[in-house]
Amino acid sequence: MADGGGEPDQLAGERATAQFDVDGMKVAWAGSRHAVEVADRMARLVASDPVFRKDTRTMLSRKELFKDTLKKAAHAWKRIVELRLTEEEANLLRLYVDQPGYVDLHWGMFVPAIKGQGTEEQQKKWLPMAYKFQIIGCYAQTELGHGSNVQGLETTATFDPSADEFVMHSPTLTSSKWWPGGLGKASTHAVVYARLITEGKDYGIHGFIVQLRSLDDHSPLPGVTLGDIGGKFGSGAYNSMDNGVLRFDHVRIPRDQMLMRLSQVTREGKYVHSDVPKQLLYGTMVYVRQTIVADASKALSRAVCIAVRYSAIRKQFGSQDGGPETQVLNYKTQQSRLFPLLASAYAYRFVGQWLKWLYTDVTQKLEAKDYSTLPEAHACTAGLKSVTTSATADAIEECRKLCGGHGYLNSSGLPELFAVYVPACTYEGDNVQVARFLMKTVAQVATGKQPVGTIAYMGNIQHLMQCKSAVNTAEDWLNPAAIKEVFEARALRMAVNCAQNISKAPSQEEGFSELSPDLLEAAVAHVQLIIVTKFIEKLQEDIPGPGVKEQLQKLCSIYALHLLHKHLGDFLSTGCITARQGALANELLGKLYAQVRPNAVALVDAFDYTDHYLGSVLGRYDGDVYPALYEEAWKDPLNETVVPDGYQEHLRPLLKQQLKLSRL
Numbered sequence: 209m210a211d212g213g214g215e216p217d218q219l220a221g222e223r224a225t226a227q228f229d230v231d232g233m234k235v236a237w238a239g240s241r242h243a244v245e246v247a248d249r250m251a252r253l254v255a256s257d258p259v260f261r262k263d264t265r266t267m268l269s270r271k272e273l274f275k276d277t278l279k280k281a282a283h284a285w286k287r288i289v290e291l292r293l294t295e296e297e298a299n300l301l302r303l304y305v306d307q308p309g310y311v312d313l314h315w316g317m318f319v320p321a322i323k324g325q326g327t328e329e330q331q332k333k334w335l336p337m338a339y340k341f342q343i344i345g346c347y348a349q350t351e352l353g354h355g356s357n358v359q360g361l362e363t364t365a366t367f368d369p370s371a372d373e374f375v376m377h378s379p380t381l382t383s384s385k386w387w388p389g390g391l392g393k394a395s396t397h398a399v400v401y402a403r404l405i406t407e408g409k410d411y412g413i414h415g416f417i418v419q420l421r422s423l424d425d426h427s428p429l430p431g432v433t434l435g436d437i438g439g440k441f442g443s444g445a446y447n448s449m450d451n452g453v454l455r456f457d458h459v460r461i462p463r464d465q466m467l468m469r470l471s472q473v474t475r476e477g478k479y480v481h482s483d484v485p486k487q488l489l490y491g492t493m494v495y496v497r498q499t500i501v502a503d504a505s506k507a508l509s510r511a512v513c514i515a516v517r518y519s520a521i522r523k524q525f526g527s528q529d530g531g532p533e534t535q536v537l538n539y540k541t542q543q544s545r546l547f548p549l550l551a552s553a554y555a556y557r558f559v560g561q562w563l564k565w566l567y568t569d570v571t572q573k574l575e576a577k578d579y580s581t582l583p584e585a586h587a588c589t590a591g592l593k594s595v596t597t598s599a600t601a602d603a604i605e606e607c608r609k610l611c612g613g614h615g616y617l618n619s620s621g622l623p624e625l626f627a628v629y630v631p632a633c634t635y636e637g638d639n640v641q642v643a644r645f646l647m648k649t650v651a652q653v654a655t656g657k658q659p660v661g662t663i664a665y666m667g668n669i670q671h672l673m674q675c676k677s678a679v680n681t682a683e684d685w686l687n688p689a690a691i692k693e694v695f696e697a698r699a700l701r702m703a704v705n706c707a708q709n710i711s712k713a714p715s716q717e718e719g720f721s722e723l724s725p726d727l728l729e730a731a732v733a734h735v736q737l738i739i740v741t742k743f744i745e746k747l748q749e750d751i752p753g754p755g756v757k758e759q760l761q762k763l764c765s766i767y768a769l770h771l772l773h774k775h776l777g778d779f780l781s782t783g784c785i786t787a788r789q790g791a792l793a794n795e796l797l798g799k800l801y802a803q804v805r806p807n808a809v810a811l812v813d814a815f816d817y818t819d820h821y822l823g824s825v826l827g828r829y830d831g832d833v834y835p836a837l838y839e840e841a842w843k844d845p846l847n848e849t850v851v852p853d854g855y856q857e858h859l860r861p862l863l864k865q866q867l868k869l870s871r872l
């Protein structure tokens with residue numbers, strides 16, 4: 209037993225109570241036995257390499273942190289090349305290095321933008337250089353004056369037929385590119401979004417590949433002003449990233465650096481639009497939003513892993529007769545706050561896996577010039593991105609609170625995790641696009657068109673507008689069909705209500721604007737239905753391993769029923785359930801929490817995170833929390849001297865003066 213009541217063996221005891229096969233759950237979480245093996249190997253590779261240490265990261269100055277990020281990125285690349293890692297392995301290695309940096313944007317947005325919007329010829333020219341890191345790229349879309357409103361961007365790319373070149377220019381202060389990651393200090397190139405002007409006409413926003421820095425000495429090219437936009441929220445955290453500012457003063461680039469898959473400018477300056485839909489301009493955002501959903505489950509599962517393990521270690525208050533103190537995980541309030549987050553981590557994981565499949569499917573269809581599923585892919589990625597990121601940010605903060613005071617220490621890993629994660633709510637936009645898609649679908653259903661995919665349920669309008677839930681006992685809520693029906697009815701009724709109210713407005717745009725808060729709620733209901741449905745569908749698959757499916761069934765019920773409890777107002781006001789049925793759902797939740805309790809530690813073990821990746825003294829696998837907390841404190845630079853800097857100037861004179869006064 210450790211000093212002061214911490215019991216490392218406590219977690220071994222917790223693991224012994226698990227009622228399922230943890231290895232089987234690891235496979236369900238990772239997606240396949242192969243995925244577990246690769247992830248495990250890459251996580252250990254990173255954890256055992258001293259260059260990837262991150263335990264003092266929050267104590268570094270911004271400059272030190274940035275240099276450390278450059279070092280880690282270069283070292284990661286060296287290992288990738290030396291070990292001839294596959295793309296899958298390399299992606300995982302970067303994930304476990306766990307330090308935001310220019311490489312995220314290079315691989316995550318620059319390369320996909322060229323792949324999605326470049327012609328075959330352009331891909332052949334630029335991608336090999338990007339793949340070998342002969343150039344470093346970023347994605348320069350947002351400006352000081354406009355972020356969400358992409359059509360409002362002001363940077364211009366004016367074609368000069370006499371030189372066969374585009375002239376890139378920043379005409380106003382607000383047209384300065386502002387925010388792009390990797391732009392400030394690292395990138396040599398960018399995909400820049402600018403208004404295309406040719407033959408005196410403005411054709412709107414298009415993408416251009418622009419070289420920004422010399423490949424010899426990294427200095428900005430003539431006419432290019434570059435810098436970092438300054439420190440960001442939290443210590444360590446996203447400050448490792450050089451989010452940047454960029455201005456152009458009549459910078460010339462060759463015509464063939466306009467990304468020309470969607471539209472072209474001819475040698476004479478004629479603008480030609482191809483048969484590819486113009487929405488593909490936003491294709492990189494669909495791609496990256498899909499990865500952001502997958503990242504949500506990673507961030508959430510890390511926070512939950514820390515909070516569950518620590519809650520099993522931490523004890524507060526004894527029994528009335530002076531018996532042993534209670535693990536805080538045994539408090540019903542702790543369970544009712546923590547277990548829905550545990551269930552959400554699994555729910556987001558499975559919806560993320562499905563979304564990856566959807567994206568791959570859409571990409572294959574686009575290659576075959578079938579654009580029919582693009583609107584649904586856009587709505588799903590935008591909606592899921594928005595719902596999962598905001599819930600995850602809230603959940604990380606909730607996990608911090610669930611760890612009490614120690615959760616507020618940097619060494620718990622939770623403050624930095626929150627600070628790194630929270631901008632995910634902001635970048636890549638909000639939910640309004642989903643609502644537009646829903647309103648279009650409602651209008652199409654009214655004309656008799658049968659919707660497909662995630663909106664197929666809307667075709668069942670006759671039933672869903674009128675049905676009443678048949679739930680009569682708490683256990684009836686264990687039936688996935690009962691859950692699905694009420695989530696579908698709620699989402700459809702909220703969408704139809706919005707459509708009806710919009711139709712009463714003087715114009716559709718006014719209706720949209722007036723009802724946008726309600727539209728947002730309808731969009732959230734639709735997205736929550738998708739998450740619940742994909743979890744239920746996952747359970748229809750063959751899931752090997754004793755007890756694994758049973759645990760997932762419990763988590764699925766918890767995920768859905770906690771949403772029902774949280775949004776009870778929606779379910780009641782749309783008449784989908786009665787107050788009694790709502791109370792029964794809550795009753796079942798309490799029972800499910802008790803059933804999850806003995807499995808909680810094993811359920812977070814199934815995430816298979818190394819202590820390095822978790823980066824938390826509270827979430828250690830061995831549970832030896834108190835000695836680690838104690839040891840971490842002494843590493844703080846403030847403890848380098850016993851008497852602090854500043855004592856002679858500010859403390860000593862004060863104390864002496866007070867002493868003199870008291871002697872008077």
Ligand SMILES: CCCCCCCC(=O)SCCNC(=O)CCNC(=O)[C@H](O)C(C)(C)COP(=O)(O)OP(=O)(O)OC[C@H]1O[C@@H](n2cnc3c(N)ncnc32)[C@H](O)[C@@H]1OP(=O)(O)O
Pocket residue numbers: 312313316317347349350355356357358359389487488490491493494496582583586635636637638641
């Ligand atoms: C690697 C990890 C780190 C990530 C770092 C983050 C990087 C970034 O932040 S990059 C910058 C991201 N920027 C944004 O996300 C901007 C957010 N803004 C939006 O999404 C806006 O709503 C935006 C741009 C779609 C509005 O576009 P605009 O053309 O004015 O609007 P709109 O008329 O609504 O849309 C036009 C059509 O395109 C469709 N559409 C919009 N977006 C997409 C899309 N991504 N894919 C397919 N179709 C789309 C709409 O549904 C609409 O279709 P229809 O005409 O059939 O109704």
Ligand SMILES: Cc1cc2nc3c(=O)[nH]c(=O)nc-3n(C[C@H](O)[C@H](O)[C@H](O)COP(=O)(O)OP(=O)(O)OC[C@H]3O[C@@H](n4cnc5c(N)ncnc54)[C@H](O)[C@@H]3O)c2cc1C
Pocket residue numbers: 313347348349350353354355356357386387388389446451631634635636637638640
């Ligand atoms: C850490 C970080 C990294 C980033 N990386 C990149 C990058 O690599 N490349 C890049 O180009 N950009 C990047 N961005 C920029 C990011 O994409 C934008 O911040 C984002 O799109 C939001 O735009 P904005 O900041 O202008 O907010 P605004 O659009 O000004 O939004 C402010 C508020 O207004 C609301 N709002 C805006 N329009 C509407 C509307 N039509 N209806 C209702 N409400 C609305 C928003 O929801 C928000 O609440 C990054 C941002 C961050 C924070």
